[in-house]
Amino acid sequence: MPENETAPSAAPVTTGAADRVRARIDLAALRANVRALRERAGDAGVMAVVKADAYGHGMVPCARAAREAGAAWLGTATPQEALTLRAAGIGGPVLCWLWTPGGPWREAVEADVDVTVSGMWALREVIGAARAARRPARVQLKADTGLGRNGAPAADWPDLVAAAMAAEADGLLKVTGLWSHFACADEPGHPSIAAQLAEFHSVLAVAEAAGVRPEVRHIANSPATLTLPEARFDLVRTGIAMYGVSPVPQLGGPADFGLRPVMTLSATLANVKRVPGGHGVSYGHHYTTPGETTLALVPAGYADGVPRHASGTGPVLVAGKWRTVAGRVAMDQFVVDLGGDTARAGDEAVLFGTGEHGEPTAEDWASACGTIAYEIVTRIGARVPRVYADDAAGTG
Numbered sequence: 001m002p003e004n005e006t007a008p009s010a011a012p013v014t015t016g017a018a019d020r021v022r023a024r025i026d027l028a029a030l031r032a033n034v035r036a037l038r039e040r041a042g043d044a045g046v047m048a049v050v051k052a053d054a055y056g057h058g059m060v061p062c063a064r065a066a067r068e069a070g071a072a073w074l075g076t077a078t079p080q081e082a083l084t085l086r087a088a089g090i091g092g093p094v095l096c097w098l099w100t101p102g103g104p105w106r107e108a109v110e111a112d113v114d115v116t117v118s119g120m121w122a123l124r125e126v127i128g129a130a131r132a133a134r135r136p137a138r139v140q141l142k143a144d145t146g147l148g149r150n151g152a153p154a155a156d157w158p159d160l161v162a163a164a165m166a167a168e169a170d171g172l173l174k175v176t177g178l179w180s181h182f183a184c185a186d187e188p189g190h191p192s193i194a195a196q197l198a199e200f201h202s203v204l205a206v207a208e209a210a211g212v213r214p215e216v217r218h219i220a221n222s223p224a225t226l227t228l229p230e231a232r233f234d235l236v237r238t239g240i241a242m243y244g245v246s247p248v249p250q251l252g253g254p255a256d257f258g259l260r261p262v263m264t265l266s267a268t269l270a271n272v273k274r275v276p277g278g279h280g281v282s283y284g285h286h287y288t289t290p291g292e293t294t295l296a297l298v299p300a301g302y303a304d305g306v307p308r309h310a311s312g313t314g315p316v317l318v319a320g321k322w323r324t325v326a327g328r329v330a331m332d333q334f335v336v337d338l339g340g341d342t343a344r345a346g347d348e349a350v351l352f353g354t355g356e357h358g359e360p361t362a363e364d365w366a367s368a369c370g371t372i373a374y375e376i377v378t379r380i381g382a383r384v385p386r387v388y389a390d391d392a393a394g395t396g
């Protein structure tokens with residue numbers, strides 16, 4: 001293969017129960033979460049956000065399950081992700097939003113994927129693609145109402161809308177959506193929330209005055225969907241809530257929002273041994289056994305997505321109790337001190353899950369590592385097999 005082509009990364013070989021580590025994905029929980037979010041959304045539709053391999057849960061199985069539970073739209077960051085959904089045979093409305101010049105505009109137009117345009121360069125590229133494909137593109141215009149990331153700033157919005165409407169009049173595209181994104185929806189009461197909503201109403205008014213008749217107007221992510229009914233418009237874009245992780249931890253855990261965690265990360269102990277007091281543990285000897293004790297080796301490390309920042313702090317359920325990562329997390333493994341307790345190689349260590357069986361949750365790992373639970377689930381590595389469980393298949 002030429003040097004500038006990339007090989008598809010190999011899916012990890014799974015050997016079932018003999019896997020050293022696995023992420024169990026409960027698709028029945030995911031469906032139940034989508035149904036709960038549909039209820040929350042009222043008259044608005046739900047877009048299941050499946051970017052970043054469905055936040056580490058596996059994009060295609062999660063997208064299918066979300067559709068089965070009634071998600072009207074699917075959302076991805078990159079066009080490549082959206083095209084991967086189409087290649088897997090997934091139809092229906094799909095929106096993607098993170099483009100760079102030279103992106104696969106024509107492929108997206110031909111695959112009937114809604115594309116997001118935040119500026120003139122992108123509008124020019126999508127118009128070129130529509131001409132080449134000889135069919136109108138489905139274009140959603142994005143406004144920056146205060147996040148300061150992507151989206152057209154207010155000063156550029158009228159010109160972008162006018163140029164898009166001129167292209168629509170020429171039959172080159174249809175403006176299917178108008179949208180924006182919150183900066184601080186996870187901090188209820190933050191003054192930027194009301195300011196962004198007011199700005200969103202004003203950009204919608206500008207577009208509607210210019211003749212835009214969108215299918216969908218949307219601004220709400222998971223935290224806004226759960227806390228801000230006035231932000232729902234026609235569609236809510238839910239990612240993290242669908243995976244059963246709390247988007248607003250200060251207001252409660254997933255159960256408080258009627259959600260169930262979807263991912264359980266567990267490993268099989270690779271070694272258990274007695275050692276004397278004063279024994280250094282793992283690289284750098286940042287942990288030393290306080291007395292004679294039992295050490296258990298958990299064969300999962302930062303290459304699997306266990307944060308190295310969990311060194312000395314990450315919680316793990318082993319032999320019926322929470323243990324703490326002893327010393328450093330290495331690339332492939334870490335150690336826990338079982339104190340006076342016993343375990344055997346082959347026993348299960350649960351890093352995080354629903355919390356219903358006494359195990360830590362992704363939120364617990366986030367607070368142990370000084371990050372957010374979004375990062376904990378999303379960073380689980382490609383080397384970890386995803387095992388799909390579907391306890392309630394067909395009940396949805």
Ligand SMILES: *Cc1c(COP(=O)(O)O)cnc(C)c1O
Pocket residue numbers: 049051077097181220221222223237238239240241247
């Ligand atoms: C990731 C993302 C979402 C989903 O956010 P959650 O907080 O996970 O619900 C929605 N919209 C955009 C533009 C995003 O990038």
